[in-house]
Amino acid sequence: MKPEDVKKVGVIGCGIMGSGIVEVCAKAGAEVTYVEVDDERVEQGRARIEKSLARAVERGKISEEDRVGAMSSIHGTADYEEIADSDLVIEAATENLEIKLEIFRTLDQLTRDDIVLATNTSSLPIVRMATQTKRPDKVVGMHFFNPPPIMPLLELVRGITTSDDTLEFARGMGERLGKTTVVAKDRAGFIVNYLLTYYLNSAIRMLEEEFATKEDIDTAVKLGLSHPMGPFELLDLIGLDTMMAVAEVLYDEFKDPDVAPPPMARRMVHAGYLGRKTGKGFYDYTS
């Protein structure tokens, strides 16, 4: 199948990343069905997409007509059977290997065996998901960045079983979605999260050591390096749970203590201080 022939896209998970991926695919003209674990999560996902599309209209990025068109091509469900006729599925479930393996077994049984199954994992091995299927050559990493409707990069991850055709399809699909693609091998963290984990962990350790305040570290990075956000603002955007899960995977792969989750971040995850999504992380978002 060619990227331009993809009419129906299935997306698994409609959290921060899934909802953004749904939006990006719908804006590119696909009919999108997303699957969430229950009706409440289906509704929460829909609300997220509505909010982001409304903001895109406000910012003059899309017309009101495009917003209505995109919303009408999006359907949410708690029933996996409804994505059986997809031409491409992108999995964006929680960053937990066991959950993802189970999802890939289900997707392999339900969908046509000629379609590509992609995962938005930020760090987990593509080959583990691929080998849950009878089409390991058609499983590839399509790693979007947060927030997916705004960030222009799509990192493609080639597992050792991924075929040339699948990689080319993913590259073409990325272009259709308006993204610039880069290719990485299947190693923990790929390109961006490998670099990002060292950077964010270093910032957390600076704070743990009371070397500087979080506000000053954020200001220093924004004004001294021209980053749009400082490390603590970025951690709150990504979610500390997600970033620490990535750090665990990198530590597991490389056994480098510098990438292990710093104790302060672990404690914050245990307390539910995950960032914007829970209203509190390094900063408070409740007011």
Ligand code: CAA
């Ligand atoms: N839809 C489309 N465009 C939108 C939009 C929306 N819903 N909301 C805002 N925009 C556009 C704006 O119009 C603006 O475009 P122009 O530059 O052309 O004017 C642009 O996005 C930025 O606007 P703002 O600064 O007002 O947007 P914001 O404050 O809402 O968001 C941000 C800012 C884009 C998040 C910015 O702070 C940023 O880039 N932060 C860094 C994000 C980052 O590093 N992400 C990567 C995280 S790592 C990751 O994701 C990997 C992983 O696996 C963990």
